[in-house]
Amino acid sequence: MKTILRFALSLAMGLAATCAMADEEPCNIVRVASLVMSVDESGSPNVPMTVEGHVLNLLIDTGGFQSMLSSAVVADLRLPKFPVIENNISMFGGVRVDQLTSANDIDFGGLKAPRMIFLVIPAQTLSPGVDGLLAPDIMRAYDVEFDFANAKFNMFLKDHCDANMAYWSKDDHAEIPFSYDEAGHIKFLVEVDGKSVRVALDTGSSRSWMSLEEARSLFDLKQNDPAMTPLEKTENGYSYKYPFKTMTFGGVNVSNPDLELISRKDSRMPGAPDLILGMGILRQLHMYIASKERKLYVTAASAH
Amino acid sequence: MGAGLRRLLLVVAFLGGACCAASAAAYDDFARGISANLQGDAPLAVTSFSAALAAGDLNPTLIPSAYRGRAIAYLRQNQCKPAIADLDAYIRLKTADVQALELRGDAHACAGDLQAADSDLSLAIAAKPDRAAYWNRGRLRWRMKKFAGAADDFAQVVTIEPQNGYVVLWLELSRARAGTLDPKVGAHDIDQLESRDWPAPLIKLFVGEAKQEDMAAAALRGDSKAVPNQQCEANFYVAEWWLAHQDAASAKPLLEAAAQNCPKNFVEYNEARFELSQFK
Numbered sequence: 001m002k003t004i005l006r007f008a009l010s011l012a013m014g015l016a017a018t019c020a021m022a023d024e025e026p027c028n029i030v031r032v033a034s035l036v037m038s039v040d041e042s043g044s045p046n047v048p049m050t051v052e053g054h055v056l057n058l059l060i061d062t063g064g065f066q067s068m069l070s071s072a073v074v075a076d077l078r079l080p081k082f083p084v085i086e087n088n089i090s091m092f093g094g095v096r097v098d099q100l101t102s103a104n105d106i107d108f109g110g111l112k113a114p115r116m117i118f119l120v121i122p123a124q125t126l127s128p129g130v131d132g133l134l135a136p137d138i139m140r141a142y143d144v145e146f147d148f149a150n151a152k153f154n155m156f157l158k159d160h161c162d163a164n165m166a167y168w169s170k171d172d173h174a175e176i177p178f179s180y181d182e183a184g185h186i187k188f189l190v191e192v193d194g195k196s197v198r199v200a201l202d203t204g205s206s207r208s209w210m211s212l213e214e215a216r217s218l219f220d221l222k223q224n225d226p227a228m229t230p231l232e233k234t235e236n237g238y239s240y241k242y243p244f245k246t247m248t249f250g251g252v253n254v255s256n257p258d259l260e261l262i263s264r265k266d267s268r269m270p271g272a273p274d275l276i277l278g279m280g281i282l283r284q285l286h287m288y289i290a291s292k293e294r295k296l297y298v299t300a301a302s303a304h
Numbered sequence: 305m306g307a308g309l310r311r312l313l314l315v316v317a318f319l320g321g322a323c324c325a326a327s328a329a330a331y332d333d334f335a336r337g338i339s340a341n342l343q344g345d346a347p348l349a350v351t352s353f354s355a356a357l358a359a360g361d362l363n364p365t366l367i368p369s370a371y372r373g374r375a376i377a378y379l380r381q382n383q384c385k386p387a388i389a390d391l392d393a394y395i396r397l398k399t400a401d402v403q404a405l406e407l408r409g410d411a412h413a414c415a416g417d418l419q420a421a422d423s424d425l426s427l428a429i430a431a432k433p434d435r436a437a438y439w440n441r442g443r444l445r446w447r448m449k450k451f452a453g454a455a456d457d458f459a460q461v462v463t464i465e466p467q468n469g470y471v472v473l474w475l476e477l478s479r480a481r482a483g484t485l486d487p488k489v490g491a492h493d494i495d496q497l498e499s500r501d502w503p504a505p506l507i508k509l510f511v512g513e514a515k516q517e518d519m520a521a522a523a524l525r526g527d528s529k530a531v532p533n534q535q536c537e538a539n540f541y542v543a544e545w546w547l548a549h550q551d552a553a554s555a556k557p558l559l560e561a562a563a564q565n566c567p568k569n570f571v572e573y574n575e576a577r578f579e580l581s582q583f584k
Contacts, residue, residue, distance in 0.1 A: 039369040041376075041403075043338040072434075128403040128436075149331035151365035206342055258343065280342065283335045302331050 029165065030157040032142065033109030037153040042127045042206040043279050045146065047134060047153050050107040052077055056131035060146075060153060062289075063202030063276065064135030065183050067116070072123035073131045074101050081120060095125050108138075109155070133204065136184030145288045146203070149301045158292040165288045166297040169304055176250035176296040186289065187273065188296070190249040192257070195219065197275045199249075201296075205278030209260040214274040215242065231260065247281070252298055254281055330359035334366055337373050349377035368397040372404065375411065384415035402432045406440060418448050435464050442474065443571075447578060451482035467498035469507065473541065476510040480548035487512045502526055502534050506541045516542050536566035540576050547579070556583060 035047040037060070045060045056073060074081060079101040099120040106113040121133065145154040147168070166173035178188040178201075186201040195218045197210070215221055221228055221242070231239045240261040247257040258280045264272055288297040337352035353374035356362050362370060375390035391408040398404060409424035425441040442457030458475035465471050472493045479485035490511030497504055505522035508514035514522075519542050523534040543558035562576035 036365050038365055039338065041372070043342055128406075129401060148335070149363065151363045258339065280339050283338065284332075301335065 029143070029160050029163075029167070031154055032157060033111050033155040035109040035153045035155075037146070037148070037151050039151075040127045040130050043283065044127070044130075044206055045148070045153065045203055045279070046130060047109075049132075049134070050105075051103045052079075052105050057129055058132045058134040059126065059130050059204055060139075061133040061135050061202070061204030062139065062186060063200060063204045064133045066119050066137045067133055067135040068097070068119040068121040069101060069103065069132040070123040070126055070130070071099075071120050074120050077103070079103055084119070095122060097121060111155070136180075139289075140180070140184050140291050143288065143290050143292075145286075146282070147286055148283050149286065158290070162293060164297070165290050165295075166286075166299055167288075168286065169299045171299060171303050172251070173303075174249075174251035174296075174298040176252075176298060178294050178296055180294065185273075186296070188249065190247055190275065190277070192247050192259070192275070193219070193244050198273060199275040199277045200273040201282070202276045202278050203282060205276050207260055207280045208258060208276055208278040209239070209262050210275045211272060212240065212261045212263040215261050228261070250296070250298065252285070254284075257281060330356050330362040331366070333359065334362055334370055337370065337377075341373055341377055344380075346377040346380040350374055350381075353377065368394050371397070372407070375407065379407075379411055379414060382414060384411055387411040388415060402428045402437075405431070406437055409440065409444070413444060413447075418444060422448065433460070435461055439471070442478070443575075446474070446478055446481075447575075449481075451478050452484060454478040455482055455484065462493065462496075466493070466496035469497050469499070469503045472497060473503050473507050473510070476507055477541065477544045477548065480510050480545065485510065502530070503537060503541070506538065509542070509545055510548075516545055532565070533567065533570070536562055536570065537572050540566070540572035543576070543579070552583070556580070 037045045037047055038057075040046050040057075040059065046057045047060055048055050049058050050056070051069070051073075054073075054077060056069070058067070069079070073079075081099045081101050084098050084100055097119050101118050101120050102115060103118060104115050106116050118132065126132075139155075141158070143156040143158045143160075143165070145152075145156070147154065164173070164175075166175075176188055178186045181187055181200075187198055188201075189196050190199050191197070192210070197214065197218065219242075225242075228240045228242050231241055242259070242261055244257050244259055245255070247254040247259075259275070284301050286299045286301050286303060290297065333352045333356035337349045337356060340346070340349035340352055353370045356370050357367065357374075371390045371394040375387045375394065378384075378387035378390065388408060388411045391404060391411055395401070395404050395408065405424045405428040409421040409428070412418070412421035412424060421444055422441065425437055425444060428437045429441065438457045438460040442454045442461065445451070445454035445457060455475060455478035458471060458478055461471045462468075462475050475493065476485060476490050479490075490507070491513070494500075494504065494507055494511065494513070497507075502522070502525070505514055505519060509516055509519060519538045520535075523538040524531055526534065539558045540562040543555040543562065546552070546555035546558070559576045559579050562572050563580055566573035566576065
């Protein structure tokens, strides 16, 4: 490395890398933030964000829409609340999100912003100890890396040449092309027991689930299929378990994938994807999301 | 590509420092423990978290979560004392986690040490007063027969959720058992409710606006799917009304019915069983 440059970048979504170090050579990747990633009660990844001098714990939610703060935090910090003008935002279980807030002095692993807008999520919908959600509105401005085994969430500048971004491993890795939907969700195709299904990658979902309607259609499951066992009834209705044998995507092979079947009616998300790839499967992986190339680099979580 | 990869490795190491390599076995066991808890397999969760902790090289950030996860799995198996030990370890590592105090309060209650549970919940409330902590301590104090203290806690919850009929119900029944029920105050609480449907008839019973003999009929009203649950609840709360009127003989068969017929995940199922244990 011949020269080290210091520079500051102003990024479209408002967070600025106040001091990042880069190399002149074109294929280098520049890490702008590295955050300790803890695990909340539901097994989901959390990272700290400082808002107006208070350290908050945000759930990393690739299945989210816009970053959110809980109503309890908004009350505690006495942040202003405004109505969402076009109110058509609903979450799993039909929870409506109809307010937003503005907060000052944001520090996210050294990335700073003077002011940011968050949606306000009802506090009771979050796990204990979780203060809000980090959503694709922030993550899409960077490449992001989930290193679950080392408890690190890393963010990189997304301008780099097309290289192998699974830099942490000398072993084989998978490269999975994906697309973004309108909400910024990462979508790609997987095969479940030989049938192609479109999935959304969702670190905010503690488990993976498939729509019951899609499962019935793809696998010709009958109403009383003996292999389909009901799980405990929740406030979102019944969910079912089915003994799927394999899920494969881009060279990743998951045996006996833990997939819950939930009807779209019970999830109260009629536009939900056919399959949500949640933390039950994702925590076994080490992932790098190259947002510009729209490619996911994956190894086993403990590969190095 | 090979040279490119080496450059990438070099740059990342320079910017962030060499990253500690995770133990494959320790992390895999940890991940298995998390998944087992989510799938309700408490024995596998205990085994997995124990292996992750014993490996000695689980990432330090994940160690508290392993203790908490194993404590939750122990609690689900009613193994109260190991759950307390794990929560002690967790709280030593995560001193600012107020929810862990509430969880350890549950573990102390599980072990039968209601005073220790009260202490933990009081610490949690002192650090961060919230609805869940007041609700849990109110229920705990009701079990300890500290009915005035329970009523104070439920009153706090009612200020947050004045429209929630079940919270108001626990407030009035605690006041009734403490001998501090004021019908005018109770009537005002009823006015704040979102609905006059179930469980409002039970609240009216406690504040003197309805008669106990009308509760069986009231439980039959509404959505037919809800009727069995309403009947279960009527059995428990009418029994509480009898206990507030010092008539244990009338309360006991209703508590037995609640313990037999209420869904096991209902508050009324657990509390009916607790009340019956007090008769022995």
